Amino acid sequence: MATILYPNHMEIDHGAISKIGMALEKNNIKRPLICTDKGIVEAGLYDILRRALPNDIDYFLFDETPGNPTEVAVKDALKIYKENDCDGIISIGGGSSIDLGKGVALCSTHDGSIGNWSVMNVGRDGVGACAPIIAIPTTAGTGSEVGGGSVIITEEGQKIVISSPHLLPKMAICDPDLTLDLPKYLTAATGMDAMAHCIEAYSTNAVNPPAAAIALDGLERVVTYLKRAVDDGHDKEARWHMMMAASEGAMAFSKGLGCVHSMSHAVGADPVLKAHHGTLNAILLPTVVRFNSPHIGEKVEKLKSAMGLSPDQDISDWILGYSVSIGLPRNLAALGVTEDMLLHFSEHCMTDPCHFANPVQPTVDQYMDMYREALTQ
Amino acid sequence: MATILYPNHMEIDHGAISKIGMALEKNNIKRPLICTDKGIVEAGLYDILRRALPNDIDYFLFDETPGNPTEVAVKDALKIYKENDCDGIISIGGGSSIDLGKGVALCSTHDGSIGNWSVMNVGRDGVGACAPIIAIPTTAGTGSEVGGGSVIITEEGQKIVISSPHLLPKMAICDPDLTLDLPKYLTAATGMDAMAHCIEAYSTNAVNPPAAAIALDGLERVVTYLKRAVDDGHDKEARWHMMMAASEGAMAFSKGLGCVHSMSHAVGADPVLKAHHGTLNAILLPTVVRFNSPHIGEKVEKLKSAMGLSPDQDISDWILGYSVSIGLPRNLAALGVTEDMLLHFSEHCMTDPCHFANPVQPTVDQYMDMYREALTQ
Numbered sequence: 001m002a003t004i005l006y007p008n009h010m011e012i013d014h015g016a017i018s019k020i021g022m023a024l025e026k027n028n029i030k031r032p033l034i035c036t037d038k039g040i041v042e043a044g045l046y047d048i049l050r051r052a053l054p055n056d057i058d059y060f061l062f063d064e065t066p067g068n069p070t071e072v073a074v075k076d077a078l079k080i081y082k083e084n085d086c087d088g089i090i091s092i093g094g095g096s097s098i099d100l101g102k103g104v105a106l107c108s109t110h111d112g113s114i115g116n117w118s119v120m121n122v123g124r125d126g127v128g129a130c131a132p133i134i135a136i137p138t139t140a141g142t143g144s145e146v147g148g149g150s151v152i153i154t155e156e157g158q159k160i161v162i163s164s165p166h167l168l169p170k171m172a173i174c175d176p177d178l179t180l181d182l183p184k185y186l187t188a189a190t191g192m193d194a195m196a197h198c199i200e201a202y203s204t205n206a207v208n209p210p211a212a213a214i215a216l217d218g219l220e221r222v223v224t225y226l227k228r229a230v231d232d233g234h235d236k237e238a239r240w241h242m243m244m245a246a247s248e249g250a251m252a253f254s255k256g257l258g259c260v261h262s263m264s265h266a267v268g269a270d271p272v273l274k275a276h277h278g279t280l281n282a283i284l285l286p287t288v289v290r291f292n293s294p295h296i297g298e299k300v301e302k303l304k305s306a307m308g309l310s311p312d313q314d315i316s317d318w319i320l321g322y323s324v325s326i327g328l329p330r331n332l333a334a335l336g337v338t339e340d341m342l343l344h345f346s347e348h349c350m351t352d353p354c355h356f357a358n359p360v361q362p363t364v365d366q367y368m369d370m371y372r373e374a375l376t377q
Numbered sequence: 378m379a380t381i382l383y384p385n386h387m388e389i390d391h392g393a394i395s396k397i398g399m400a401l402e403k404n405n406i407k408r409p410l411i412c413t414d415k416g417i418v419e420a421g422l423y424d425i426l427r428r429a430l431p432n433d434i435d436y437f438l439f440d441e442t443p444g445n446p447t448e449v450a451v452k453d454a455l456k457i458y459k460e461n462d463c464d465g466i467i468s469i470g471g472g473s474s475i476d477l478g479k480g481v482a483l484c485s486t487h488d489g490s491i492g493n494w495s496v497m498n499v500g501r502d503g504v505g506a507c508a509p510i511i512a513i514p515t516t517a518g519t520g521s522e523v524g525g526g527s528v529i530i531t532e533e534g535q536k537i538v539i540s541s542p543h544l545l546p547k548m549a550i551c552d553p554d555l556t557l558d559l560p561k562y563l564t565a566a567t568g569m570d571a572m573a574h575c576i577e578a579y580s581t582n583a584v585n586p587p588a589a590a591i592a593l594d595g596l597e598r599v600v601t602y603l604k605r606a607v608d609d610g611h612d613k614e615a616r617w618h619m620m621m622a623a624s625e626g627a628m629a630f631s632k633g634l635g636c637v638h639s640m641s642h643a644v645g646a647d648p649v650l651k652a653h654h655g656t657l658n659a660i661l662l663p664t665v666v667r668f669n670s671p672h673i674g675e676k677v678e679k680l681k682s683a684m685g686l687s688p689d690q691d692i693s694d695w696i697l698g699y700s701v702s703i704g705l706p707r708n709l710a711a712l713g714v715t716e717d718m719l720l721h722f723s724e725h726c727m728t729d730p731c732h733f734a735n736p737v738q739p740t741v742d743q744y745m746d747m748y749r750e751a752l753t754q
Contacts, residue, residue: 013584026502125403207390209621210628213594214587221586244586251587 010146012174012244014236017136020090021054023171027132029088031058033081035101036093037065045138045178049092060084065093065100067274070153071114074103081108088132091169094190095142098135102150102167105130114152118160119353124148127164135169138178140229140242141190141278143197143250145172159269161353174247176239184230188326191226191242193278195219195319196260196285197249199303203296204256204357211255216306218248223307223322230326256357259288259349263370266348267337275335282323283332286316287374291366295359320377332375342371387523389551389621391613394513397467398431400548404509406465408435410458412478413470414442422515422555426469437461442470442477444651447530448491451480458485465509468546471567472519475512479527479544482507491529495537496730501525504541512546515555517606517619518567518655520574520627522549536646538730551624553616561607565703568603568619569659572596572696573637574626576666576680580673581633581734588632593683595625600684600699607703633734636665636726640747643725644714652712659700660709663693664751668743672736697754709752719748
């Protein structure tokens with residue numbers, strides 16, 4: 001049975017931020033809380049948003065989103081939201097700011113600890129109406145702007161997922177001009193996150209032809225434009241296509257993700273390593289594609305075709321070469337991962353939701369083998 | 378600027394009708410009005426639906442949907458809806474039953490003549506909340522189950538379009554098993570409607586990469602499976618893919634349609650000819666593709682590639698051959714169209730909304746030329 005869910009409304013183009021007034025009006029938001037981080041403020045992107053806001057809008061600011069959004073930060077933002085009688089959220093930033101905004105949207109209408117409303121506790125249908133969110137991504141990777149999910153670290157230090165159609169941003173304003181000054185490294189790492197989304201989503205067993213078609217289209221875009229965007233951040237055409245590819249990656253993963261993400265989540269949860277999600281995905285992608293290839297039939301050829309590879313090229317080798325060519329680390333060792341951590345990571349993988357969506361479910365030993373391969377490749 | 382809207386929730390598979398209970402519960406519908414037509418009742422499909430309904434659901438029936446839904450029929454259905462205190466709609470049938478259901482959904486919450494709420498009068502944003510609709514298509518063609526638009530003939534005899542995100546069915550239950558006994562001719566004509574949607578949507582100038590990717594995927598499916606479904610109606614695999622392709626065609630045409638539809642609407646409005654929409658589209662498609670080809674650049678090659686044609690094959694000739702091979706009439710003359718009608722039709726085209734979405738806007742003379750070509754091809 002194929003369940004097909006899509007985002008409601010996206011505006012994408014150079015200068016799309018001018019649509020913010022329309023977005024607020026359409027969703028009856030007059031007193032938005034703007035959720036973002038200090039980096040976005042310092043980069044001048046917050047000012048661009050402020051200038052685009054209609055004059056009659058009273059807005060309030062929370063700019064302390066941490067690198068990985070926490071329940072503590074959600075509570076701090078919610079306090080501002082409630083004190084000022086806000087009626088909606090504008091999230092501007094990377095995946096963290098958008099995910100934080102979703103946490104605030106949920107807590108504005110749901111009492112108790114945010115953990116009570118996690119997917120594990122109440123599923124996707126257990127969350128009721130939430131404050132409306134307008135999402136404005138400033139990276140091209142996570143695609144959180146077109147998804148209803150969010151990862152939050154609770155006060156107890158647990159990573160939980162909240163997810164609901166009510167948390168899907170009412171509008172995604174995708175303005176590639178906001179990414180022109182994104183540093184090379186972040187461009188590369190977030191771009192490879194989008195590639196991982198497209199490849200993993202396409203590879204799952206779930207039947208969802210529109211999502212599959214979108215995945216291949218997004219993949220073709222990443223392969224064609226990511227290196228250009230890394231080489232010249234002001235290549236506006238490349239930035240447009242990467243912004244599109246990132247959203248397509250997230251539309252596609254309504255179909256599910258797989259072991260790249262179960263393995264990446266395990267390493268990403270390590271509080272000392274503090275490894276970047278997109279970087280981890282880039283490193284793990286070749287290994288997981290190699291592991292999955294015997295199980296996904298003709299999909300390997302379709303992936304290669306979308307990537308412009310010839311039938312005799314090795315897809316994993318190609319991905320690793322591409323990733324290194326745009327400046328990302330080659331292996332997990334470069335991120336400080338050591339052999340003795342791998343068993344813990346592998347066990348962590350076995351309960352990750354993405355583990356179950358992979359075309360086949362690896363054993364702990366198979367996870368160990370994959371981690372070892374990625375450790376020193 | 379690309380505006381990207383997608384349907385919310387589709388369930389597609391053999392036996393998907395079993396999801397009706399979940400659909401009603403999810404949308405809090407306890408007293409649905411079932412909108413359908415006599416043909417669906419006689420074919421036993423209404424009974425299949427009834428058997429799938431949970432025991433605690435009180436349902437009511439309107440089975441007098443005309444071939445082209447009218448305001449009169451909407452009023453008749455609305456009367457049953459109101460008398461029985463209904464709280465939602467199940468539309469089961471072809472595009473007509475689904476379109477009629479949308480009319481009832483609108484009129485249940487909007488006063489006055491339905492014409493007051495047409496796109497021409499209030500746009501897409503002028504319609505407020507409507508009764509929730511669950512759509513169950515029994516043909517694979519129109520894709521009305523994943524669209525928010527509906528064509529209704531007013532009491533004054535005008536064809537109007539109502540369209541709103543509030544008219545998008547809350548759930549599309551796509552059960553290809555309901556199409557197994559669809560007659561050959563209707564299978565062919567509705568299937569060619571889906572092909573026309575995919576090709577026209579892909580050809581428009583609107584920028585919407587996910588919709589474009591979906592269009593090509595749907596097109597590939599039609600080319601691969603339509604003839605199989607016509608040759609053997611009980612080919613369940615072919616029926617599945619045609620059901621998917623039809624929905625994909627409609628997801629794609631959120632990107633817009635073109636002259637196949639402006640020309641088809643003009644002929645279809647003739648009350649004497651009573652020409653079938655899908656049949657008209659099949660006949661007009663080759664001519665319009667030939668007219669548009671010089672204006673859509675590399676898209677012609679992408680279309681051919683999705684259709685499995687070689688670069689030197691003529692796409693229009695191929696479509697006409699395919700259409701005739703599945704039993705559809707070759708030209709407009711076979712439908713009773715005569716030369717003297719063409720000027721009136723051509724003038725009608727100039728104000729059709731689809732005229733403006735075509736890659737280039739033909740003049741009246743160019744429409745005349747296209748009609749002449751299709752008249753005797």
